[in-house]
Amino acid sequence: METIFFFKNMTPGEQDELREYFFTKVPKFEKILSHFPDDGVMLQVKGEKFQKHSAYDVELTMKLPGETLLGREASHTIMKAVDLAKDRLDMQLKKSVSVERRGHRSIRARSKMKMIGVETV
Numbered sequence: 001m002e003t004i005f006f007f008k009n010m011t012p013g014e015q016d017e018l019r020e021y022f023f024t025k026v027p028k029f030e031k032i033l034s035h036f037p038d039d040g041v042m043l044q045v046k047g048e049k050f051q052k053h054s055a056y057d058v059e060l061t062m063k064l065p066g067e068t069l070l071g072r073e074a075s076h077t078i079m080k081a082v083d084l085a086k087d088r089l090d091m092q093l094k095k096s097v098s099v100e101r102r103g104h105r106s107i108r109a110r111s112k113m114k115m116i117g118v119e120t121v
Contacts, residue, residue, distance in 0.1 A: 001026075001033060001041040008048040018047045018058070018078050025086050029062075032093055040065050047078070058085045062093065069093055 003026070007015050022045055033041055046059040058081040059072040071089030075081040 001030060001038065001043055003043045003045065006044065006046045008046070009051060010047055010049045014049065014078065015047070018045070018082065021079055021082055025082065028086075028090065029093070032090075032097060033064075036064065050074075056081045058082050060085045060089045062089060064096070067096060069096065 003022075005015075005019060007018075010018070029043070042063045044059075044061040044063075046057075046061070048057040048059075049055075050057065055074055055076050056078050057072070057074040058078070059070070062069045069089055069092045071085040071087070071092065073081050073084035073088065075084060
């Protein structure tokens with residue numbers, strides 16, 4: 001999985017904090033994405049600081065083969081924004097992977113049914 005970072009209105013210290021905290025969350029994604037090729041998944045992390053509201057906006061965009069997932073959250077701390085955006089992206093990713101796997105199972109199940117001689121309507 002390739003990870004690209006974009007920052008807007010953030011100090012170098014805040015950028016490092018976002019990078020370091022985000023890389024503690026990456027192993028969960030890698031576990032779910034184990035069946036995709038390494039160069040087939042691209043993750044864009046966009047961090048933005050709003051000076052007026054003292055808030056952070058984190059957007060995670062994951063590009064999979066044939067699908068793009070997006071998780072975006074705003075919060076007053078970088079860590080909370082990363083956690084919430086990661087949770088949104090994680091839910092979408094799990095749903096996408098389960099639908100993909102479920103489709104494969106049904107094909108196998110149908111072929112086994114045909115081999116036994118059971119007719120499906």
